Amino acid sequence: MPSATDAPHLALLGASRSFGSVRAVDRVSLAFARGSFTALVGPSGCGKTTILRLLGDLDRPDAGSCERDTGGVLSTGFLFQEPRLLAWRTLRENVALPLELAGVAAAERLARADEALRLVRLADAGTRFPHQLSGGMKMRASLARAVIARPSLLLLDEPFGALDEVTRHELDMELRALWERERFTAVLVTHSLPEAAFLAERMAVFSPRPARVVADIATPTGTRDARFWTSDALGACVRAGSEAMLRAIEEARR
Amino acid sequence: MSVRAPVQPQAAGSRALAVLGPVVAIAVALLLWTAIKWAFDLKDFVLPSPAGVARAFLDDPWPFVRGALQSAGSALLGFAIATVGGVALGSAISLSRTVERSVYPLTLLFQMVPLVAIAPLLVLWFGYGRPAIVASAAIVSIFPVIASTVAGLGARDPNLDELFRVLGAGRLATWWKLALPSAVPSIVTGLKIAAGLATIGTICGEFLAGTAGENAPLGVMITTALRNFQTDRVFVSVLLAAAVGFAVFGTVNLASRLLLARWMR
Numbered sequence: 144m145p146s147a148t149d150a151p152h153l154a155l156l157g158a159s160r161s162f163g164s165v166r167a168v169d170r171v172s173l174a175f176a177r178g179s180f181t182a183l184v185g186p187s188g189c190g191k192t193t194i195l196r197l198l199g200d201l202d203r204p205d206a207g208s209c210e211r212d213t214g215g216v217l218s219t220g221f222l223f224q225e226p227r228l229l230a231w232r233t234l235r236e237n238v239a240l241p242l243e244l245a246g247v248a249a250a251e252r253l254a255r256a257d258e259a260l261r262l263v264r265l266a267d268a269g270t271r272f273p274h275q276l277s278g279g280m281k282m283r284a285s286l287a288r289a290v291i292a293r294p295s296l297l298l299l300d301e302p303f304g305a306l307d308e309v310t311r312h313e314l315d316m317e318l319r320a321l322w323e324r325e326r327f328t329a330v331l332v333t334h335s336l337p338e339a340a341f342l343a344e345r346m347a348v349f350s351p352r353p354a355r356v357v358a359d360i361a362t363p364t365g366t367r368d369a370r371f372w373t374s375d376a377l378g379a380c381v382r383a384g385s386e387a388m389l390r391a392i393e394e395a396r397r
Numbered sequence: 398m399s400v401r402a403p404v405q406p407q408a409a410g411s412r413a414l415a416v417l418g419p420v421v422a423i424a425v426a427l428l429l430w431t432a433i434k435w436a437f438d439l440k441d442f443v444l445p446s447p448a449g450v451a452r453a454f455l456d457d458p459w460p461f462v463r464g465a466l467q468s469a470g471s472a473l474l475g476f477a478i479a480t481v482g483g484v485a486l487g488s489a490i491s492l493s494r495t496v497e498r499s500v501y502p503l504t505l506l507f508q509m510v511p512l513v514a515i516a517p518l519l520v521l522w523f524g525y526g527r528p529a530i531v532a533s534a535a536i537v538s539i540f541p542v543i544a545s546t547v548a549g550l551g552a553r554d555p556n557l558d559e560l561f562r563v564l565g566a567g568r569l570a571t572w573w574k575l576a577l578p579s580a581v582p583s584i585v586t587g588l589k590i591a592a593g594l595a596t597i598g599t600i601c602g603e604f605l606a607g608t609a610g611e612n613a614p615l616g617v618m619i620t621t622a623l624r625n626f627q628t629d630r631v632f633v634s635v636l637l638a639a640a641v642g643f644a645v646f647g648t649v650n651l652a653s654r655l656l657l658a659r660w661m662r
Contacts, residue, residue: 223556
């Protein structure tokens with residue numbers, strides 16, 4: 144794992160992206176330091192997911208550029224809104240898929256899948272099928288698959304949005320702990336300010352479409368535990384974020 | 398998916414009905430058959446009695462059994478060729494736009510050309526005997542396999558497609574590990590249709606290309622018996638042909654249930 148340095152290895156430089164006549168992203172510049180955890184927060188449909196797709200090389204900007212210094216395909220892990228597991232495979236076969244496609248031998252990739260499943264507390268569920276699991280467990284397996292190849296960049300697109308509050312908090316804490324241990328660069332799209340403040344070191348707040356950064360807020364450093372959810376520090380970040388967002392929404396109406 | 402739904406206590410009555418129903422229906426059909434024969438005073442060579450048909454079979458059952466086994470073998474072989482060929486062709490069609498544009502319309506020929514029209518050609522190419530019969534079974538049953546493969550391969554979840562793309566999967570790996578497994582439920586539906594058609598193709602093939610003798614298949618037994626006005630033997634052969642159809646369909650159904658156990662939950 145590369146040590147955390149300030150050298151950005153991922154950056155958007157004045158990037159814009161339109162779909163037909165709709166401008167989703169408007170001249171956004173954002174740099175992501177190696178090993179950092181950034182949350183992109185904004186109102187629904189503001190273009191956050193488009194930015195994530197640009198960062199992950201799933202889409203190209205119409206103007207400006209996206210600089211990526213993240214290595215090969217396996218160095219980027221994706222966690223989508225849905226678990227996206229293959230129904231006909233057991234969990235360990237699902238989790239091993241990135242290694243399987245990269246040509247890693249069966250014995251090694253399954254051993255690493257078991258290890259990844261342990262990381263997300265699913266050690267006992269390796270031989271079960273997705274339909275036998277709860278939504279939270281499926282999402283955990285999806286997280287294990289996203290990190291099995293030890294990516295240097297993890298892109299998260301509202302991954303826990305469909306889960307109930309308790310499960311969601313639990314997974315947020317596990318994800319944060321995983322990041323504190325592994326220190327990959329993480330970029331999270333979410334519309335929940337508390338989740339952004341809990342998970343990330345930095346919150347980039349966006350205006351309504353076209354997405355523009357209206358606030359760049361640093362969250363408290365240090366490890367997180369369950370008490371952090373109700374802390375004043377988290378509350379202050381959420382307040383600052385929602386003030387910036389409301390201002391931007393008002394401006395957009397004018 | 399479990400092979401059978403769990404039996405509820407209150408469902409016991411409806412289960413008894415499920416067994417009793419067909420038995421009653423068959424009994425009524427046999428009575429009706431006898432009644433028609435008696436009412437119109439039909440001769441045995443026009444309509445034999447149920448008892449006469451049973452006697453024709455029981456007097457010398459082995460030629461019928463051998464014939465049925467012959468036909469079942471041809472149908473299964475033709476079906477197997479249609480399965481492998483149909484999935485391969487369907488995959489080629491959905492993997493390549495060029496193949497789709499050029500070959501897919503041509504495969505419609507399998508569906509559109511009446512078998513009776515090409516069966517004489519099969520005899521010309523393969524000679525009399527099993528190869529022509531198997532070819533006939535395969536030709537009749539291949540189209541549903543092709544069509545269901547193309548449909549199944551095209552209907553996969555675009556989200557999973559994107560997952561494979563971000564994981565850097567090649568076209569072949571995406572086909573083998575995503576598209577084909579996703580298509581299995583659809584392909585199985587096509588195979589069930591193909592199983593019935595393979596039996597029809599076999600009997601038709603035997604009408605034209607079958608050879609008489611010790612191991613004559615059912616299609617030949619039907620034509621031979623007809624020529625000799627042994628209508629009772631025709632009835633036995635037709636009933637056995639239906640049994641062969643049920644057996645082939647049942648085999649495919651069972652195999653597909655085992656296969657689908659991983660999919661349909």
